Amino acid sequence: MANSAAIPTAPTARRESTRRTGDARKFLSAPALVYLILVTQVPFAMTIWFSFTNWNLLRPNSTGFIGFERMFRNFTRVLGNADFYTVLWNTVYLTVAVALVTFVLGMCFALLLNRPFPGRALARTLLISPFLLMPVAAAVLWKNVLLDPSFGLSAWLFRVLGLNSVYLVQEAPMLSIIGIVSWQWTPFVMLILLAGLQSLPGDIIEAAELDGAGRVAMFRHITLPHLRRFIEIALLLEIIFILNIFGHIFVITSGGPGLQTTNLPYQIFLEAFSRWNIGRASTYGIFAIVLANIVVLLFLQVLRHKRQEEAL
């Protein structure tokens, strides 16, 4: 596979020749579009509707619209609650921390793998594996098999280092989650940056070498600018997915202690499925959607830039 970077688009000539036929075959995309509208947009619209209601499944009568003057009550309640800001901060903190850690590690691994050497395929295969591991299985593995204060591998490591065994999950819950999620997502960033590095034309590198550019100068002035779009794509896509982190928190900390590791998805889960407050959970859902959409819009913007650059 060529490591070029492109959004799939049909060649323009073909586009012209086929459009004129006015064939009914262009409607072959209709079933997929209708299906996606049903599966994604209908629930989306319902979330907005529910957020204006006081529906609670524990009180079956309370299913209705609260009236125009009170329709934003869920929003004012949520915004007036200090817990909301804690949850929002946790969500942003977890996401940004993972993005930073995985960016640094992913870049290092991508640079290390961007040279031919015996065993490179093996190293690559080993490196991508954490990303493929089922998230809840990774959570179980770290929580019970590796970090358990009495039976885990960490207990032995602490003793070798002459320290008292500590249960990291309890002592530093958020940092543990950040560490475990970063371990899983480093390969994601690495793969995208590696594809970027390999799409750097060889003649540019040769020319720079002939001009006597040092390694650091080459990285700063040639590699990094070339990687810019790849870095943006990797980080924005990663952020879109990390905002949704749920399984790790569910298994490792259940959002605790207190609210210390509760992010937006986990808060929505609690509102909806332990307090059965449909209206309030939907209001939190709106905030999750808004937050994600900001990042998605940035991502689409980057794709547009990338396509324009490639068209030049």
Next chain:
Amino acid sequence: MTAHAKGNLIWSGGTLLLAGLMFFPILWMIITSFKTEDIAIAFPPRLFFTPTLENWQQAVLSGPVLEFMGNTALITVASTALALLLGIPAAYAMSYYRTRRTDGSMLWMMSTRMLPPAGVIVPLFVLFNDLNLLDTHLGLILLFAGMNLPLVVWMVAGFIDDLPFALIEAARLDGANLWQEFVSVLLPLLGPGLAATSLLALIFTWNEFFFAVNLTTRDAAPLSVYVSTFKAAQGDLFIAKMSAAATAAAIPVLVAGWIAQRQLVTGLTMGAVK
């Protein structure tokens, strides 16, 4: 040996060592799954021991793992098949019959894949409840097909773009109808691409947890929901069995990912990076 070659050796060895370190937790899980419970908690940890299949026998082969894995397999295969069924014709139209709206539709499709699951879980739960889809295979199949559909359209459209249009024109000159065009020209050429797309859909569906844990309880619950119940080591008895179950849950996706390595980047970025 020149200094240069020696430097190379250090870099290569160092890279392999670091890669091994990243992989080590998974290796440790696999090793632990072959230990007896006593050896699994032995202090200091044992690297050499007589491997036993006891945990695999008890936790995987005769335990509930196989049952949950059956649910996961059914949901994964059926939802991927449905996504391909809807997605391949759409990709064909998007690729060969472009209109002014095609780019917009493609980007819109991609954006639905990025909708936060937590933002739509409440209405989905209500809808599933009203339609009697809670804790059914069908419910998750319909939902995951929607989740994988944008992936299928983007990837397959990319593969179709790489095919020479002349092949389709030749088939049409020979009088092939739409069905023949698909079955005898397109599908055979797209074979490897469709295999890669299916493997990627498998990776996402197999590991999915958020929708699964909120929309199923027991009958249709996939393996991820079962694995999530190992929240705590229950006494000193379960670390080895837990490892066996977690390894069994993880292996299909690890293997699928290793096989589909070359298409992984394209799939993960919805074709934005090839």
